[in-house]
Amino acid sequence: MSEIVDAPTRSARTAGRVAAVLLVVAGGAFMVIHAATGDEGGPEGWLQHLSFGLP
Amino acid sequence: MAAGVIALIGSLAHAPWLMVAGGAAAVPICLVSFVGVPALLPAGVVMAVGASGLRAVSTRDVLTAIALVTLLVGGFGYEVLHQDPAQWETADGSAGSSNVVTTTESVVVLGAVAPALAVAVAYARSFRRS
Numbered sequence: 768m769s770e771i772v773d774a775p776t777r778s779a780r781t782a783g784r785v786a787a788v789l790l791v792v793a794g795g796a797f798m799v800i801h802a803a804t805g806d807e808g809g810p811e812g813w814l815q816h817l818s819f820g821l822p
Numbered sequence: 823m824a825a826g827v828i829a830l831i832g833s834l835a836h837a838p839w840l841m842v843a844g845g846a847a848a849v850p851i852c853l854v855s856f857v858g859v860p861a862l863l864p865a866g867v868v869m870a871v872g873a874s875g876l877r878a879v880s881t882r883d884v885l886t887a888i889a890l891v892t893l894l895v896g897g898f899g900y901e902v903l904h905q906d907p908a909q910w911e912t913a914d915g916s917a918g919s920s921n922v923v924t925t926t927e928s929v930v931v932l933g934a935v936a937p938a939l940a941v942a943v944a945y946a947r948s949f950r951r952s
Contacts (some may be wrong), residue, residue, distance in 0.1 A: 780833065783841055783871030786864035787829035790848050793861035794823020800857055808912045811923055818928035821935050822824050822851055822898040 794820040824935045825851060825894055828942040829868040835946035839879070841872025843887035844942075847894040854902055886945050890938050897934030901927040 798820030805811050825848035832840025848865035852858035901923055909918035 779871050779874060783868050784830065784833045786867035786871070787826050787833050787841070787844065789864035790826025790829060790844070790861060790868065791823050792826075793848075793852070793858065793864070794826055797823070797855075797858065806910075806917055806919055806922075808917065809910055809919065809922060810908050814925060814928045815923035818901060818931040819923060820823050821931055822847075822894040 794822075796820070824938055825865070827939065828890060828894075829872070831942050831946050832872060833868075835950055836875075837946050837949040838872040838875030839883045839887065840890075840942055840945060840949075841868045842876070843890045845869030845872065846887065847891045850895050851898050854898070882945075886941060889941055893934040893938040893941075897931040901931050 798816050801811075801819040802813075802816040805816065825844045827844075828847070829841045829844030832838060832842075832844060845865045845868040848868075849862060852861045852865060902921075904927060905921050906924050906927070907918065907920050908922045909916055911917075
């Protein structure tokens, strides 16, 4: 079991939380960019764009 | 996105190992495209913050991290590395790509992300109780 001994300082926790949110935003950006740069008339649709940024 | 959600769950639940696992899963995903390179910074931050809160690492922690990273990186890797060339007609003629994302690949990714999030939530809940 992991134990929190020297719990991160409040600023470190905030930084970690902000960084996690940025990762979520980056995933959304991946989706948008994949959709925007996709080939027009190509076989890729919203499901493909979604799955590209989802992980 | 799911890697960030897992790191966020770890942050909110004060489960630092989830932050480490989320960040670790994000790194190879970010490296697939230059577009993702800037996201390496927040990935490094969540890993560093998570690692700073750890003392002991149990077998359950390691197995959880392996499962999360395998599901996210494995699903995304399959989507990116599996070659699916395609050609289609356009108004000006025809176009093609050496590798498109297929519906099957998308379903594989969705099928990998859903259990990864479920594992992260279950881990966070059990972490809070212990």
